[in-house]
Amino acid sequence: MTGDIRLFAYVGPPVLVVSARSQPPGTSIRSRAELSAWLGSRPSAEWREPFTYTVDAEGVLRLAPRRSEHVACAGGEPVGAAGEMAFVPTADGWEVDEFGNLSTGYCPDLDCQALVVAVLGAIGVPHPAVFTHPIVFRRCPGCGERNIVRDGDFTCALCDAALPEVWNFG
Ligand SMILES: [Zn+2]
Structure with missing residues (x-):
């Protein structure tokens, strides 16, 4: 897995980057x-x-354990993808039960899905x-708020400004 990974920069509160770099x-x-x-641990x-x-x-x-900050999981670095992932045991190991791109620290575009699917495939x-759990993130061009678009409603939850059709954090 090399080269052409689209990276997402951290867009959350700066204070979390500082603490992220002070922990494993x-x-x-x-x-x-x-x-x-x-998982066994x-x-x-x-x-x-x-x-x-x-x-x-x-x-x-x-x-990383549940509720860990994504920026801490990533060591403060940009990511190819970020979100949450749940596993269930199988006869010979584990399988992913649920996954998505819910990370308000990175607000990754939905197209990071292809990378996650490829990485899981490579691991087996x-x-x-x-x-x-696909999440559509948009930054409000009016107030700057990070929004999660729900039910196709491209309106800022904070100031009611219209949100753009395309991902706009980078
Ligand atoms: Zn707004």
Whole structure:
């Protein structure tokens, strides 16, 4: 996985970048064995909840405990993708049950889905064909607020300005 990964810069509160760089990043997952080892190290009560994930500039999946900041998971660096991912056990390992691009720190465009699907395929983890929780992010051109577009309503939740049709954070 090289070269042509579209990167998303961190767009959240700057203070979180500082703390992100003072703590260990998420755990790199390059194989089914590494995934099993990491999930096995987590309390079983966490398994049914989505974990924080990022994909780095080299196309490596990183996982962190639930509610970890994405910028911390990514070590403060830009990402190829970010969101939440839930796993369920199978007869011979784990599979992805739910995943999406919900990261208000990076607000990644929906097209990061292709990268996540490719990374999971390379690791060999079964997964749904497409995001189960796709999120449409737009920055308000009026007030600057980061918006999640719901039900096709391209209106800023804060100031009612019209939001653009295309992703506009970078
Ligand atoms: Zn606004």
